[in-house]
Amino acid sequence: MKQAIFQRIFLGIVMITAVIILNFFLLHAAPGDVVDAMLAEGGGGDPELAARLRASYGLDEATHIQLIKYLGQVFRGDLGYSFYYDQSVTELLLGHLPTTLMLTISALILAVVFGTLFGVYAALKPKGIFSNFVTVLSLFGYATPVFWLGMIILLVFALYLPLFPAFGIRSLPEPEHAVGRILDIIHHLVLPTFTLAILYLASYSRISRASMLDVLGSDYIRTARAKGLSETKVIFKHSLKNAAMPVVTLAGLQLAQVFSGAILVETVFSLPGVGPLLYESIVRRDFPVILGVLFGAASTTIIANIITDLIYKYMDPRIQSIT
Amino acid sequence: MTQPNKPNSDQIFSSEEITSEPDVKWQDTFHLFCANRAALLGLTFVCLFVLVGIFGPIVIPADPFEMVAMPLMSPNGQTLFGSDYLGRDVFVGIIHGARPTMIIAVTATLVTVLIGITIGAIAGFYGGMVDNVLMRITEFFQVLPPLVFAMVIVAVFSSHIVVVILAIAITTWPTEARLTRAEFLKIKENEYVTASRAIGDRNFRIITKIILPNAMPPLMIAITLRVGITVIYEAALSFLGLTDPDVITWGKMIGQSRDFFFEAWWTVTFPGVAILLVVLCIALIGDGLNDAFNPKLRGR
Numbered sequence: 001m002k003q004a005i006f007q008r009i010f011l012g013i014v015m016i017t018a019v020i021i022l023n024f025f026l027l028h029a030a031p032g033d034v035v036d037a038m039l040a041e042g043g044g045g046d047p048e049l050a051a052r053l054r055a056s057y058g059l060d061e062a063t064h065i066q067l068i069k070y071l072g073q074v075f076r077g078d079l080g081y082s083f084y085y086d087q088s089v090t091e092l093l094l095g096h097l098p099t100t101l102m103l104t105i106s107a108l109i110l111a112v113v114f115g116t117l118f119g120v121y122a123a124l125k126p127k128g129i130f131s132n133f134v135t136v137l138s139l140f141g142y143a144t145p146v147f148w149l150g151m152i153i154l155l156v157f158a159l160y161l162p163l164f165p166a167f168g169i170r171s172l173p174e175p176e177h178a179v180g181r182i183l184d185i186i187h188h189l190v191l192p193t194f195t196l197a198i199l200y201l202a203s204y205s206r207i208s209r210a211s212m213l214d215v216l217g218s219d220y221i222r223t224a225r226a227k228g229l230s231e232t233k234v235i236f237k238h239s240l241k242n243a244a245m246p247v248v249t250l251a252g253l254q255l256a257q258v259f260s261g262a263i264l265v266e267t268v269f270s271l272p273g274v275g276p277l278l279y280e281s282i283v284r285r286d287f288p289v290i291l292g293v294l295f296g297a298a299s300t301t302i303i304a305n306i307i308t309d310l311i312y313k314y315m316d317p318r319i320q321s322i323t
Numbered sequence: 324m325t326q327p328n329k330p331n332s333d334q335i336f337s338s339e340e341i342t343s344e345p346d347v348k349w350q351d352t353f354h355l356f357c358a359n360r361a362a363l364l365g366l367t368f369v370c371l372f373v374l375v376g377i378f379g380p381i382v383i384p385a386d387p388f389e390m391v392a393m394p395l396m397s398p399n400g401q402t403l404f405g406s407d408y409l410g411r412d413v414f415v416g417i418i419h420g421a422r423p424t425m426i427i428a429v430t431a432t433l434v435t436v437l438i439g440i441t442i443g444a445i446a447g448f449y450g451g452m453v454d455n456v457l458m459r460i461t462e463f464f465q466v467l468p469p470l471v472f473a474m475v476i477v478a479v480f481s482s483h484i485v486v487v488i489l490a491i492a493i494t495t496w497p498t499e500a501r502l503t504r505a506e507f508l509k510i511k512e513n514e515y516v517t518a519s520r521a522i523g524d525r526n527f528r529i530i531t532k533i534i535l536p537n538a539m540p541p542l543m544i545a546i547t548l549r550v551g552i553t554v555i556y557e558a559a560l561s562f563l564g565l566t567d568p569d570v571i572t573w574g575k576m577i578g579q580s581r582d583f584f585f586e587a588w589w590t591v592t593f594p595g596v597a598i599l600l601v602v603l604c605i606a607l608i609g610d611g612l613n614d615a616f617n618p619k620l621r622g623r
Contacts (some may be wrong), residue, residue, distance in 0.1 A: 011459075018463050031480045139610070142548070143602035145555045147562050148577055148595035151584055159585055166585075196612040253465070262472030264559055268581075277470065278565060284476040294467065294475050 009308055011162065012302045019298040023291045024067050050272035079295060080288030082281075089292035097296055099169060099273035103281045104190065104255070104262045107196035111309045112251050114197075116206025116244045118308065122205065123212035123243070130169045133203045141202020149266045150195040157191055164191050167270040192269045196261050200254070212243035245315065252308030256301045352540075355615035365604035373603050374590050377420040387411065387419040387571045398589055405589035407580055413590060415595050420573045424601075427488060427572075428553045434492035435553070436546050439499025440535075446500070448530050458504070461497045469494035470559060477565045480541055487566050491556055495549075502545055506538035513537075514560020540616040549601025551605035558598050 035053045043096050061069075079089035122131040158166035165171065170190045215221060216239060224238050229237055266275030281289035356597055383392070390410035391402065398405040403411035446457040465541030476490040510516065511534060519533045560566050566575065573594040580590035 015463055015466060019467070026475060026479050139603060139606050140599075142606050143551065143555075143599050145558050145562075145574070145577075145598050147559060148591065148598065151577070152595070153583075155588055161370050170345065184349070252376065256466055256468040257470040262467075263470055267377065267563065277472060282474060282565070285478070290475055290478055294471055297468045297471050298466050300470065313520070 004313075005310065012306050015069065018230060019295055019302075020071055021067065023074075023295055024070045026294075027287055027291055028063070028287075029091050032285070032287075036121065036295055047323065053252070082286055082289045084281075084284050084286050085289070089288050090287060093274075093292055093296045094272045095270065096277045097300070100259070100262050100266065101300065103192055103196060103265065103273065106189070107193050107262070108200065108251055108255070108258055110197040111195065111200035111204055112244075112247055112317050115201045116208045116240070116247050119204035119208025119210075119247075120212050120240060120243055121210045123216060124235070126209075126314050130172045130263065131209065133159050134209055135137065138206035141199045144199060144289070146199055147264040147268050148193060149199070150265050153191055153195050154184050154268070164188075169271050188271075192265045192271060195268075196265050199261070200251075200258065204250070207250060208247045210238060211246045215242045217240045241315065242243040245312075248308070248312060248315065252305060252312065255304050255308070256297075259297055259301065331498060343520040352612075353613045355618060356611050359611040359614060361598050361607045362614075365526040365607025365611065368604040369599065369608065372421060372604070373425060375418060376425040379418040379421055381416060383416045383418050386536055387413065387416045391415075397587070404589065404593040407576070407587070408583045408591045413576065413593050416571055416576050417573065417594055420571050420576065420594065420597070423484075423570045423572050424557065424598075427484065427491075427557045428550050429447060430487045431491040431553045431557065432546065432550045434488060435496050435549060436499055436542075437539060438492060440503045440542065442496070443500035443503025443505075444507055444530050444535065447504035448526070448534065451510075454504070457500075461500050464494070465497045467494065469556070473556075473560060474563065474565060477560065482565055484567055484570070487557070487560060492559075493554060495552070495556070499542070499545060499549070502541060503538060506536055506541060510534050510537050540612075544612045544616065547605060547612055551602040551609070554605070 019077075039050060077090055079093070081088050117132075117190050118134055118137075122128070122134040125131060127220055148312050154166055165188050169183050169185055170181075171188075175184050183290060221234060222237060224234050231237075262273065263275035263278065265271075266273040267279060270276065274297065278293045280286075280289065282295070388411060389410050392406040392410045394406060394408050394410045396402060396406040396410070396489040402412045402414060404417065406412055406562050407416075415548045442457055442461065445463075471485075473490040476493065482485045507530075515528060516533055522537060524533070556594030557566070559570065560579070561572045562578035564575070564578055566572060576594040577591045580587065582589045
């Protein structure tokens with residue numbers, strides 16, 4: 001067990017290193033370098049100054065030496081500097097990642113919990129109305145673009161029925177009391193979280209229905225019923241955990257995708273997360289920030305994947321190592 | 324996923340039988356698919372969409388970028404689906420947006436599937452060290468959030484249509500690779516594969532002629548569904564304004580109307596409904612294929 005955890009963490013570090021190397025080469029492929037960005041911010045400069053600056057930043061050295069330096073730099077937590085925001089990329093990321101993570105994680109939890117419950121309920125009556133509803137819901141969940149759904153939800157629940165705020169994460173002026181401030185943030189996050197959660201909930205409910213149907217047809221459930229256990233006990237104690245497994249696995253694998261969805265949702269709801277930061281930086285060609293976001297997003301996923309694996313192992317002790 | 328019609332273990336294979344796809348009964352599948360009304364409806368609509376993509380711009384030759392009405396006019400006799408903030412006809416935009424959507428979705432899917440199947444097949448067939456290395460690479464691509472990675476690729480290189488297609492493919496192939504690998508691992512244990520080896524077939528032939536045809540059912544379902552996902556993916560990139568500015572697509576129409584949709588719901592609703600309908604119909608086809616290949620699992 002311990003060895004498996006260490007192995008998993010080691011693999012994670014290798015992955016993060018690979019992301020950094022990828023980042024380095026993308027940064028090299030990008031038009032213009034840090035000196036160009038600096039001089040552009042200052043309104044242009046002469047070639048001699050540019051050459052001197054390049055030398056001082058080590059940009060005239062061989063590629064492999066630059067790569068090694070870059071690796072060391074990133075592992076020390078330095079992702080470069082944004083001349084547009086006049087802030088280090090690490091600080092920018094730490095300022096924007098929490099919102100995105102909050103959105104991603106709350107949407108995923110909502111989707112897993114309600115998706116599983118929907119699926120289990122549908123599996124109890126495989127030919128019932130609710131089961132058909134799950135089928136239709138999963139079709140729409142697959143076919144709806146998340147950013148468009150967000151806009152339609154905004155139209156309905158912020159414009160026609162003004163129940164929720166349309167933009168941002170805080171009201172202005174902010175409520176004075178701390179509890180009021182937290183409630184205010186939650187109030188702002190309801191629509192974006194639901195937008196993101198509904199689509200995944202739809203597909204999870206179908207998957208959990210399928211696995212629940214499998215489980216309910218298995219021998220050990222027949223045994224449990226034959227023993228005379230109550231139906232509630234059979235469902236919640238014996239079947240639910242096994243029916244939820246595929247959903248948890250899928251949720252872990254889809255984390256990077258949900259993160260991508262969160263970025264679109266943030267753009268629609270103007271939340272101050274990674275999405276708008278990335279979008280702005282692409283418009284401004286601010287490459288250190290763009291690649292910083294890629295690094296931040298990838299390493300978050302890597303860490304989250306390790307955690308999911310460990311949860312999975314806890315849920316199903318039969319599984320020794322997942323690679 | 325269960326495998327239909329596992330070959331009998333005491334069956335004796337002749338070289339003839341080995342090559343004639345022992346696992347998949349295509350004719351049965353075809354009949355089952357044709358009996359599925361929802362799938363046929365989806366197929367009909369997708370064909371219609373393809374026709375609109377091919378002939379739409381010829382039938383309605385109006386320039387989708389031209390300003391033909393007052394800005395933000397609601398749907399009326401002159402403009403069927405209203406006009407956007409620059410007075411461009413939303414309906415004409417939807418008709419002209421069908422072709423690029425179709426081209427990008429199909430080519431990007433083909434590239435994705437090509438990469439995915441190749442890597443998955445090699446990993447699953449050879450196993451061992453090759454498999455290990457290829458799967459680590461696949462995992463690496465899976466931890467990069469697809470949209471973020473695609474945005475970065477487009478930002479670093481260009482928003483040319485080829486770059487967009489490659490960006491979509493590079494960020495999505497792992498799913499197909501994993502699926503292909505899983506199928507190959509399962510199928511290569513069958514006797515007919517051993518038999519094919521025994522009669523001295525080359526690896527390339529075993530992969531492409533023996534195993535791949537038998538791995539096709541789940542792959543075909545996955546490929547169908549992939550087309551739909553790619554339509555949405557492309558729409559998302561267009562929505563963010565990352566695709567070629569001279570080509571009109573549905574996602575771009577939604578993205579450009581972002582600041583005005585509270586005043587003009589029609590500017591985002593109709594292009595979105597177009598995406599939704601097309602992808603929904605692709606999903607119906609995928610479901611139909613699923614039921615046709617796995618009749619026992621109907622309705623799951």
